[in-house]
Amino acid sequence: MNRRIAPALAVLTLLAPALASAQARVLQFRSAEDPASPPDRTACAQAPFVPNLLIGGSLYTYETRERSGEVVTEGARAIGKATACAEITNFAFPPRLSQQFFLQLTLADGVYKASGTCTIISNKVPKGGLVLAGCNLAIVAAPAGVIGGAVTSLSTFNPFRLTGFATGSYWTAQIYDAGRGPERQEDSDHAMDWMDGGDHDPGK
Numbered sequence: 001m002n003r004r005i006a007p008a009l010a011v012l013t014l015l016a017p018a019l020a021s022a023q024a025r026v027l028q029f030r031s032a033e034d035p036a037s038p039p040d041r042t043a044c045a046q047a048p049f050v051p052n053l054l055i056g057g058s059l060y061t062y063e064t065r066e067r068s069g070e071v072v073t074e075g076a077r078a079i080g081k082a083t084a085c086a087e088i089t090n091f092a093f094p095p096r097l098s099q100q101f102f103l104q105l106t107l108a109d110g111v112y113k114a115s116g117t118c119t120i121i122s123n124k125v126p127k128g129g130l131v132l133a134g135c136n137l138a139i140v141a142a143p144a145g146v147i148g149g150a151v152t153s154l155s156t157f158n159p160f161r162l163t164g165f166a167t168g169s170y171w172t173a174q175i176y177d178a179g180r181g182p183e184r185q186e187d188s189d190h191a192m193d194w195m196d197g198g199d200h201d202p203g204k
Contacts, residue, residue, distance in 0.1 A: 047100075101117055137151040
């Protein structure tokens with residue numbers, strides 16, 4: 001086993017009793033830019049950076065087609081509001097560029113705040129100037145009883161107001177609550193295989 005991995009597994013073993021009582025809740029929803037839900041500037045003032053882009057939107061449920069998994073938006077139900085705050089450093093939006101991002105979600109059970117980065121995937125599909133990105137955020141504030149979690153997205157940004165396109169995201173939030181029972185399904189002995197070697201092997 002890799003020399004760096006053994007200490008890490010030892011630490012995880014020590015933490016296991018504390019984590020055993022936490023089970024994840026997974027939420028999936030979409031956000032859409034909405035003039036009726038302007039960005040909350042007080043939320044962006046809490047970002048750990050100085051944002052130069054603020055986006056306000058509403059949050060909606062969505063369903064998928066049974067046979068194909070394709071998303072259908074008919075019958076979507078509003079479930080909350082969102083404020084996104086970003087620091088844009090390159091307005092060419094080159095692929096693989098990461099930008100700081102802060103998100104506030106107002107849901108039925110309270111307000112969640114998450115911070116991290118969004119990475120540009122494309123700036124020309126299906127049309128030049130439309131930006132596709134993926135966001136990876138850690139939950140940094142949440143309602144009482146929430147230990148933490150993560151929020152990720154597949155996002156479309158329309159910074160140049162191209163006709164026929166809208167700014168919005170599909171989000172997945174994995175939330176850990178204190179006091180919830182352990183997971184019913186655990187990894188098998190072969191779910192993860194660590195291997196020696198590679199550029200960062202300390203044994204080299």
